Amino acid sequence: MRNTKTDPDTDIGGAGRNFPQTSRSAIIGVRSDDPQLRQRAFAAILDSYWKPVYKYIRIKWNADNEDAKDFTQAFFSSAFEKNYFADYDFAKARFQTFLRTCVDRYVANQRKAEHRLKRGGGLDHVSLDFGHAEIELAQHPPAPDLSPEQYFEREWTRNLFTLAVEALHTKCAASGNSTRFLLFEKYELEDSVNTVSYDSLAREFGLTTTTVTNHLAAARREFRKILLTKLRDATFSDEEFRNQARQLLGIEVK
Amino acid sequence: MKWISDSRLEHLRRVALQPDFSATKYELVRELATGGMGTVYLAQDRELMREVAIKVLNASATDDDSHRRMLREAHVIARLEHPGIVPVHDVGTLPDDRIYYAMKYVRGQRLDEYVRDVRSVQERLRKFQSVCDAVAFAHARGVVHRDLKPQNIMIGSFGEVLVLDWGVAKITREVADPSEAETLKISLEKHRTAEGDETTTQGTVIGTRNYMSPEQAHGNTSLVDQRSDVFSLGVILYYLLTNEPAPPQTGSSFRRPRQYGSHITKQAEAVCFRAMADHRSDRYASAKELSEDVGRLVDGHPVSAYREGAAEKLLRWAGKNKFLILLVLSYLLMRIILAFSSGR
Numbered sequence: 383m384r385n386t387k388t389d390p391d392t393d394i395g396g397a398g399r400n401f402p403q404t405s406r407s408a409i410i411g412v413r414s415d416d417p418q419l420r421q422r423a424f425a426a427i428l429d430s431y432w433k434p435v436y437k438y439i440r441i442k443w444n445a446d447n448e449d450a451k452d453f454t455q456a457f458f459s460s461a462f463e464k465n466y467f468a469d470y471d472f473a474k475a476r477f478q479t480f481l482r483t484c485v486d487r488y489v490a491n492q493r494k495a496e497h498r499l500k501r502g503g504g505l506d507h508v509s510l511d512f513g514h515a516e517i518e519l520a521q522h523p524p525a526p527d528l529s530p531e532q533y534f535e536r537e538w539t540r541n542l543f544t545l546a547v548e549a550l551h552t553k554c555a556a557s558g559n560s561t562r563f564l565l566f567e568k569y570e571l572e573d574s575v576n577t578v579s580y581d582s583l584a585r586e587f588g589l590t591t592t593t594v595t596n597h598l599a600a601a602r603r604e605f606r607k608i609l610l611t612k613l614r615d616a617t618f619s620d621e622e623f624r625n626q627a628r629q630l631l632g633i634e635v636k
Numbered sequence: 637m638k639w640i641s642d643s644r645l646e647h648l649r650r651v652a653l654q655p656d657f658s659a660t661k662y663e664l665v666r667e668l669a670t671g672g673m674g675t676v677y678l679a680q681d682r683e684l685m686r687e688v689a690i691k692v693l694n695a696s697a698t699d700d701d702s703h704r705r706m707l708r709e710a711h712v713i714a715r716l717e718h719p720g721i722v723p724v725h726d727v728g729t730l731p732d733d734r735i736y737y738a739m740k741y742v743r744g745q746r747l748d749e750y751v752r753d754v755r756s757v758q759e760r761l762r763k764f765q766s767v768c769d770a771v772a773f774a775h776a777r778g779v780v781h782r783d784l785k786p787q788n789i790m791i792g793s794f795g796e797v798l799v800l801d802w803g804v805a806k807i808t809r810e811v812a813d814p815s816e817a818e819t820l821k822i823s824l825e826k827h828r829t830a831e832g833d834e835t836t837t838q839g840t841v842i843g844t845r846n847y848m849s850p851e852q853a854h855g856n857t858s859l860v861d862q863r864s865d866v867f868s869l870g871v872i873l874y875y876l877l878t879n880e881p882a883p884p885q886t887g888s889s890f891r892r893p894r895q896y897g898s899h900i901t902k903q904a905e906a907v908c909f910r911a912m913a914d915h916r917s918d919r920y921a922s923a924k925e926l927s928e929d930v931g932r933l934v935d936g937h938p939v940s941a942y943r944e945g946a947a948e949k950l951l952r953w954a955g956k957n958k959f960l961i962l963l964v965l966s967y968l969l970m971r972i973i974l975a976f977s978s979g980r
Contacts, residue, residue: 518639536642543648544640570651571644580665595680599663606652631652631695 412467424462426615429545432458433515434537435485440519442530443489451512457488472622482534539630542616546609547571553604561587565594566601655692655730662690662738670694673702673803678741681725688725692736703735709803710737712779720770722790722798742800743793747786747872751879757899760876761934766797768869768927774799775862775923780806782860784868785847786875806860846882847871850914863916866926870911870919873930877904883912903933906942 411423436454439445445453461467461484470480524533554563565587569578580598584591610627617623640648650667655677657664662679665687669676674691681688693706707727714724726738745753747763754760767789771781781788781802788801849867851859874883878896885891890912893905907929913919920926920941929939936956938944944952954961 522639522641540640540645543645547640547648570648571638571640573641573644592680595663595665599657602651602654602664603656603658605648606654606656609652631649 412465420465424467427467428458428510430542430612430616431481431538432510433541434534435481436510436512436515437519437524437537438482438485438530438534439489441524441533442486443493445489447512447516453485453489453492454512455510456492457485460488467618470618472617472619476625477616477618477622478535478538482531542612542630543609546605546612549608549612550601550605553608554601559597561589562597562601565597566605569598570602653695655690655734655736656732657690657730659731660728662688664690671801671803674706679738681738687741688738689722689741690736690738692730693734695732695734705803706735706737709805710735712802712805712807713737713739716774716777716779716802718770718773720766720773720797720799721802722800742790742798744791744796744798747789747791748875748881750791751786751876757877757904758934761904761930763791763795763797764869764873764876765927765930765934767799767872768923768930770797770799771865771869772923772927774802774805775865778808780808780860780862781865781868782806782852783844783847784865784872785844786872786881789872806857808861849916851916859916861916862922863919866911866919866921866923867913869923869926870908870913873908873911877908901933903939903942907933907939910941 411419412427414420414423432454435457436450439450439453440447443450443453466484470477474480475483524530524536528536550566551563554560554566565583568583568586569580572578580591580594583589584594587594589597609631613626613630614623617626654664654667657679661681661683663682665678665680667675668678668689672694674693676689676691679688679690680686691706691709693702710724710727713721717723722739722742724737724739728736728738730736747767750763751760767784771784774781779802781799782804783801784799788799790798790800792798845853847868849860849864852864871883874890874893875881877893877900880891880896883890890909893900893908894902907926910918910929911920911926920929925940929941932939936952938949938952
């Protein structure tokens with residue numbers, strides 16, 4: 383979702399994202415003295431949270447498009463520069479709760495001081511696709527019965543799953559298994575999934591039903607692995623990772 | 637990347653929850669059903685090239701009791717080698733430490749689905765007798781099912797009847813191995829099935845509300861024995877006779893099945909009510925006894941649950957000897973005609 387810049391005017395810095403993926407707990411990274419490790423950890427956090435934060439600011443703080451972009455960019459830049467997240471104590475609260483509190487405090491302070499927001503900071507090489515986030519927000523507004531906090535949680539979950547699907551896409555393409563992802567997309571992501579069967583996919587793709595079964599089984603395995611890796615990237619301790627996995631997926635992880 | 641809708645998000649969550657069979661000889665095909673303790677998947681046995689059903693402990697059920705119950709369920713089924721009980725092929729542990737067991741994949745209908753398609757009470761009674769026989773076999777092996785209900789009974793595509801879900805079965809003290817004669821001491825925890833009804837609860841209350849015997853409903857686990865299964869079978873019989881999944885109560889008693897139609901005989905009603913008696917001592921002593929009475933019912937013989945009057949005995953005799961009666965009547969009629977003709 384972050385790769386296509388639709389609004390260069392308000393993106394942070396240049397195009398593309400240079401951080402390699404990491405599967406290490408983010409807290410190790412953000413507390414590290416090694417700037418590269420810190421940047422990698424921060425990129426993982428940004429990946430998981432920027433969009434939910436943007437939408438949350440739009441809804442909770444009733445901010446318009448431009449203000450929400452500025453707040454989001456400035457918040458993450460400031461968090462990176464001042465290393466907010468290093469203070470996070472997972473024994474006290476979930477990271478999402480901590481992050482929301484930081485965002486609320488940040489936006490409240492900014493509004494109170496009526497400061498012009500500073501862009502860039504330590505994240506001037508990261509591009510965030512606010513245009514796409516804005517389209518999503520317009521096309522899929524929050525349900526009226528959701529509080530901004532619940533909305534944030536829901537969007538964070540959606541973002542995590544979206545990132546996992548994207549990563550699966552990339553991985554399948556890189557390993558010459560594009561068909562595998564197409565099958566996964568048709569069977570697991572289409573809303574008309576009830577009308578799609580293994581047999582119909584086999585006919586459509588000119589494969590045997592067994593091959594479709596094998597592809598889908600492999601894609602699901604990989605998806606699960608990627609999702610857990612993304613979740614680990616977005617959490618700050620093994621304990622928090624296990625808790626999140628239990629809450630989000632109802633599963634126990636080692 | 638396309639927007640992932642809320643319903644797809646839930647779906648993907650389930651996809652992520654799917655068990656990892658990569659270290660086994662099975663290839664997951666799809667989810668078949670989910671319950672409080674486990675989820676059943678359709679899978680392909682890569683070695684034997686056949687479909688199997690695999691029950692996997694739910695990821696959320698990670699406590700030792702659930703783990704133990706699941707393993708025990710597999711052991712219970714494995715010792716019940718009967719055509720009416722689905723055989724277990726294999727037991728194992730997944731990389732995430734979840735227990736699973738593979739069993740025969742049964743194609744067919746659940747009893748509640750079967751009831752929608754088959755209207756003949758006679759046919760339904762024959763299937764019910766097969767259910768009783770499978771349960772009677774388990775009773776003979778010292779196993780009480782404790783959660784008999786239409787959703788746990790399958791009618792296979794060749795008409796075979798299979799009793800499923802032995803997850804809360806109780807092993808009674810009559811068995812040879814005393815280590816098995818121990819009811820699990822499980823904390824009181826309520827589960828919900830995929831259908832959303834409140835079902836198997838563990839500890840003091842075990843079973844499904846509509847099909848649960850009074851002793852189960854009151855949490856008197858020490859009183860639960862094969863007669864508790866007889867009660868559940870009685871409720872199933874009520875359902876088969878009336879199409880009413882939950883017998884409606886009028887005051888302290890159930891509405892009489894015959895109120896649903898005159899096609900339900902007094903005998904059938906009596907069998908049903910004897911199985912569903914409030915007090916255990918008033919019920920059939922075993923599923924075998926119930927099965928025998930149902931057999932008599934199907935064959936048109938007197939049932940132990942109903943004492944017939946002289947007129948009913950005569951009617952039954954007449955019903956079974958129609959040809960003989962017709963023959964005698966024809967003979968008598970012929971004699972009367974002859975006597976009348978010769979008298980003229």
